[in-house]
Every structure is written in C-alpha cells, then in structure tokens.
Amino acid sequence: MRRLSRRLRLNEPQLAVLFLLPALFGLAVFLYYPIGRTLLFSLYDLERTTELSSERFVGLQNYAQVMRTAQFWRSFGYTLYFTLVSVTLEFGLGLGMALATFQVIPALRGLLRAIIIIPWAIPAIIQAAIWKWLFNSDVGLFADLLLRTGLVQEPPLFLGTPLPAMHSVILAYVWRGAAITSIFLMGGLALVPRHLHEAAMVDGARPWLRFRRITLPLMLPTIMVTLMFRTIDALRAFEIIYGLTGGGPGTTTEVLSSFAYRFYFSYAQFGQGSAYAIVTFALVMGLSWLYIRRLVPHLQLRGQSG
Amino acid sequence: MSHPYQSRHARHARNRSQRGSHTRHLLFSLLVTALIALFSLTPLYWILLTSLKQPGSEFQKPVRYWPAEISWESYQTVLGPDFRMQDAIINSLIVSSCVTVGALFLAALSAYAIARLRFTYKFQSLLLIQAAGMVPPIVVIAPTFVLVRSLGLLSSLPGLILPNIIYNIPLSTWLITAYFAGLPFELEDAAKVDGYAPFSIFWRIMLPLAAPGLFSAGVLAFLGSWGEFMLAFTVSLGLPEAQTVPVAILSFSQAFELQWAWVAAGIVLSLLPVIVIVLIFQRHVVQGLTAGSVKY
DSSP states (O other), rough: HHHHHHHHHHHHHHHHHHHHHHHHHHIIIIIHHHHHHHHHHTTBBOOOOOOOOGGBBOOHHHHHHHTHHHHHHHHHHHHHHHHHHHHHHHHHHHHHHHHHHSSSHHHHHHHHHHHHHHHHHOOOHHHHHHHHHHHTTTTOOHHHHHTTTTSOOOOOOOSSSSHHHHHHHHHHHHHHHHHHHHHHHHHHHHHTHHHHHHHEEEEEEEHHHHIIIIIIHHHHHHHHHHHHHHHHHHHTTOHHHHHTTTTTTTTTTHHHHHHHHHHHTTOOOOHHHHHHHHHHHHHHHHHHHHHHHHHHGSSOOOTOOO | OOOTTTTTHHHHHHHHHHHHHHHHHHHHHHHHHHHHHHHHHHHHHHHHHTTTSOOTTTTSOOOOOOOSOOOOOOHHHHTTTOOOOHHHHHEEEEEHHHHHHHHHHHHHHHHHHHHHHHOTTHHHHHHHHHHHHOOOOOHHHHHHHHHHHHOTTTTTOOOOHHHHHHHHHHHHHHHHHHHHHHHOOHHHHHHTTTOHHHHHIIIIIHHHTTHOEEEEHHHHHHHHHHOOHHHHHHTTOOOHHHHHHHHHHHHHHHHHHHOOHHHHHHHHHHHHHHHHHHHHHHHHHHHHTTTTTOHH
C-alpha cells in the first residue's frame, strides 16, 4: 500500500478515499445491502423462499396484512411499554449507582466500579439463561424469597403467566442496562468541577440543592445522550426475550424484533417477517438519526467541509 | 487542618467530631457497596451456587443459600466428551480475536482519514458509518443468512467472522477517530517535512500514538463479538462446528431444562474469560464507553 501510494502520488483526498474504501465496502455488503434486501422482501409474498420473482410482488400488502392482526399491535405496544419502563428504571438505578461511586471513600471506588460494570460484560443471551433459573417458580431465588417471607402461599409462574412474564423480562433487562447507564453517567459526573460543589458547600447548600442546581444542569448533555442511546437499545432488544420467554406465554412478551425472528425462522414467512423488521427499523432509525446528529459534531476534525 | 489560634480544647473537639464523621463515612461507604454488590452479583452467585450442587439435587427443598457440599461433577460433565464446552470457548476465542484484529485495522484506516485528512464529504462519511452502527440486527439477519449461504460459509467460523468485523466498525471507528482528533497536527507536518510518505505517516507515526484508543476499541470489539448472538445462532445452524459460547449456552439451557447444575457450570465457565478481561481492563472499558458517551 505504501509503494502503491508513492507510485500513484496520491494527494490527500485520494488517500482518504483509499483509506475509507475497505470499511465502507464492508458496511455496504453486510449492512446497507441487507437493509435494502429486507425492504424489498417486505414487498413480496415470500413463503418458504427468498427468491424475488415478479408474480410474488404484492406491494404494501404485507404491511396491511400484518397491521390487521391484534398480535402486531400487541407486540408494538409491548415494545413501547418495555422500552419506557426499562429505560426509566435503568436511569434511576444507574444514576444512583453512579452518584454512589463519587460518594464512597476513595479506597472503595475502584472495587465499586468493578462491581457495577460486571453485569454489562455478560452476553445478553447468557444473562437470559441466568435469569430463567432465578425466575424458576419452584426453587428459584425469587419464588423462594416470596415463600420464606410469607408474602405468598403459592409462588407465581414468573415466566408462565402474561403479566408477571412481561415484567420479569423487564427486570432482567434492567439488571444489565443499569450497569451501562451507570458507566455513561459516571463519565458525565466526572466532568462536574469539584470547586463548584465546594463553593456551594461553603455557602451552606444542602446536598439535594447542590445536586439540582449544579450536578443536574452540568450533566444534562450526558443524560440526554444516555437516554437516547438506552432507548435505541431497548427498542431493538431481542436476546433477553428470546432466551427468557421465547415471546411466551402465547405471544404476550413478543417484541417487534422477536416476532420478526419467529416469522422468519419458525414460520418461514420472509415477507411478513420483513414487514415487522422494517417497522422496528423505522422506530430505531428515527431516534438514531437525532442521536448521531447530536454526537458527530462534537468531534473536532481537521479540514471539516460539506 | 489545625489552626494556630485555636485553643487546644477546640482542636480536640474538632478531631473527635472528624473521627466520628470518618467512621460514619466508612460505614456509609461499606453499606452502599454491599447494597450495589447485592444487586449486581446475586444472580451470578446463584448460578455459581447451582453449578457446585450435586447434579440431580437442583430441585431439592429447602432451597439452600450457600453450598452444603461442593461437587465438581457438573464441571467434569460439561468439559467431558458429551458436551465439550471447551470447543465453544475455543470457537469464541478464535472468532473474537479475528474480529478484533480485522475491525481495528479497517476502523483505524477510516478513522485516520476522517480525523486527519482533508477531503469533501467528511461529515457525511462519518454519519454513514455511525448510522450503520444503530441498525437493529433483525433488519439485516435474513438477507445476511442468504448471503452467507451463497458464499458457502454457513456453519463455519469465517461465516461468523466476516459480518462481525463489519458490525464492530462503527463503534471502533468512533473511538479511534476521537483519539486521532486529539493528537496535535504538528506531528504530520513535521513528518511531511522529514519526507515521510503519506502511508508511512499513518502506519509508523500516527498509529503507534493512537495505541491507547486502539486498545479501548479492541477490548470493546472483543467483548461485543464474544456476546453476539443473533448472527452466531442463525449461521451456526445449531451444529457444533461453528458454535460460539452464547449459542452453546442457549442450546444447553433448552436441551437440559432439568439439569441446571450442568447448565450453570457451562455458564460459569463461559463467563470466566469475560469477567477476567473486564476486571483487568476496567479502566480501558470505562474510558472507551464514556469517550464522547457513545454506544454500549
């Protein structure tokens, strides 16, 4: 490559294109092309096949057909509910844990950070397996605690009845999500200058007032970015549902992603599955665009143009 | 702390109250750490506990909260000829190592172009790369399956490695771009004066300076591809040749719904590498994750 660039006497823009090409080519093959393909799939009637032929073209019928079913709207509703509740809980827990790392004695800070970060490192599908065992209605931790404290006579089927299952999935998801939320917020908290707090302390400001008037305003950009990022992640959650309940009981914990997967690989209905996937895509990318537009200008780049 | 005009009596009183508040702060710190540990580590403790039970005794009551007697039998079973958990771990190590190297190489090239070279459509290129990072996996999985099949790579490690390299480009590019952007521009100007060719400036001068950024990006790419599930599950076709750790654990937990000691032992073994990595590289992980507060 060095000899090549010397022989060709590349100028800076040409070198930039050469450097960007491999990554952009890869993204085109494994991300942009498949997105286009899925969009096309969603316009065809594809049962047990992914061959696009003109007689299978159905226009927007897959969308119309899918949107006529109660299942679609229920999973759409659950996707939104799952996102709203889990992002809220994650934020509360994450903020609490992040604040705690700045309050404890310095000797414990590193340990505390390590403890907080561990759930994040566990792959989502393995986390689902762990929580499946915790939620076991016979000898699981939660069932046993409920029995021992005498709160219930008969432990509920955490994953086998609709309402508990919908919330068990959220709880398991929040366990890992709170970890990453907390790490993000720690980054924001580290940016709050100490001397502001000290000055306010001299003026006799109580902790709550200092949090509201100093910490919160200075952290607002970090909080916005964190909330956006966590919302995007929750909207496309798949593993925790697939591994914990498989969408059941019935289809009560099915989100758009897991429903699409079911259409693809259980029903072999690639057209309708793609319609579900495209709806997910639309939800996520709208928000992602806002998020990225907010982040990208933060980088100070040389010779930025266009 | 002590003030020259303070009376001895006042100084004593102050020391005493400070000592009191130190003790209180220590107690508070220990309490908070214990509470957070309870939240973060209980699920893992529960799995560890189960993995040490005598297989077959998982459903015995009353439920015990500490090991009565420790049995390593489940570990022997999952590492034995019928399960061969180590194969999945080796597969995952191969996949994640290749993905890390590949993603870092491609991302470093594009990050250097974006952060250091002058060209039009720079902003748009970065948007194009970052937007790709937000795409939900479900949107690409079906066509990717067809694509990997047509390349003849189903149920093979390269079939997992190639797409996963690409999936990690956006985050890696972002982290390395942020790092490159922070280096002084005089470096390249000086190198140019010294007669370095453009590629040498990148390879010999800038890349070594960006090593900390590369390292953070590398740790995150490794962990990301270690946990990747949807593609690994779909492309492996459930065959052991290309099973990575997440796929193996899912199939264990579905096949042995009553042998939780085995499943738990598999989970513990599969988590050891990631937990070790996270604890050793904690600082890099946190730095990577909070650099511009982006992404997982």
